[in-house]
Amino acid sequence: MSPSARTTAERYPERVTYDRADAYAILDEALAVHVGFTTDEGPVVIPTLHMREGDQLVLHGSAYGRFITAAAAGIPVCVTATLIDGVILGRAASHHSAAYRSVMVFGRARAIEDAEERAEMLGRVVESVVPGRLTGPRAARRPSTEEAHYTAVLTMPIEEFSIKTRAGFARDEPKDDEVETWAGFIPLTTSPGMPLPDAITGNRFPAPEYDPAVHRFRQDR
Template sequence: MAPTERTTGRRYPERVTHDREAAYAILDEALVAHVGFTTDDGPVVIPTLHARDGDRLLLHGSAHGRAMASMGSGIEVCVTVTLLDGLILGRASSHHSGSYRCVMLYGRATVIEDVRERTELLNRIVEGIVPGRLTGPNAARPAGPDEAVHTAVLSLPIEEFSVKVRAGFARDEPKDDGVEAWAGHVPFRLVAGSPVPDAITGTRFPGPDLATLRGVHPGA
């Protein structure tokens, strides 16, 4: 993917790539996307769960809400997806940073009007986050067309994007080599706790397989 004016890295360009597979890997691991758009009342940014379907990003929300109506009207939107991998601590305060992988995506979303397709995509979003949730034994009931009419699904083409990755250690300066402070990297990861069943479920069914959850590691 060739960079555009707004996806060209200017600060630390060596951290920026436009590799499609790198972008897909981040989008497929992350659970939350932040979507920015402009309204008559000013700019708005909302968090939402998302899913990737080939070369498009699927976003969903209330069919009766302002966000879906605004974004579905064809205005420009900006989506950012970030994985915070840790903290980078330097010997000087000014060299502290975060370790992260981030995708920034620009484009115009289109509304999935066909209710059958929308129903299928809503179920695909659930399956993409909790694999096996709608299949196999003890599966949850999939969404039906009567429910899909209340939830909008937007399709955003993954065309104009950039990927930025920050890793490693702090960019400490030689003048701080003698500072007697710990410096290094504190890694983070998203960990799932033990599933807590509701009153009806009780102990009748096993909980979800934490190892299959998107972007989540089983707890200790």
């Protein structure tokens, strides 16, 4: 993809790329995104769960929420996914940083109006968070068209985007080589905890198991 005016980096351009496969990998690993847009009262940024389906982002939220009603009207939005991979410590405070991978997607979203299609898409959002949750041998109940009436679903084409990453160590200056402090990289990872059943479930059913390949819990039993 060729960069546009708003995806062209002015600072640290070496950190910015436009590879679609890399963008999709970040969007697929991220559990949530932040959606930014402007209102009459000023800018707003709202977090939400999402999924990617082909070259489309799928976003959802309350059918009466400010984000959904504004985005569904066709206003420009910016969707951002960020993964923090670690903390970078330098010898000078000004060179401390973070290791990260991020994607910004610009465009306009479209609301899915058909209730049956919306219910189906909501089920697929659940499946993207916990694969097998609605298709496994002990599947949860799928969303009904009535429930979908209260939850809106938007699709947004992934056309204009940029990726920005930061890795490695601090860019310390020679004048700080003699500063006697630890400098380096501290990795950060998201580690799943032990699933806790509710009072009705108890120990009757096996819990989902974490699959590091997709960074999700799977419901395959």
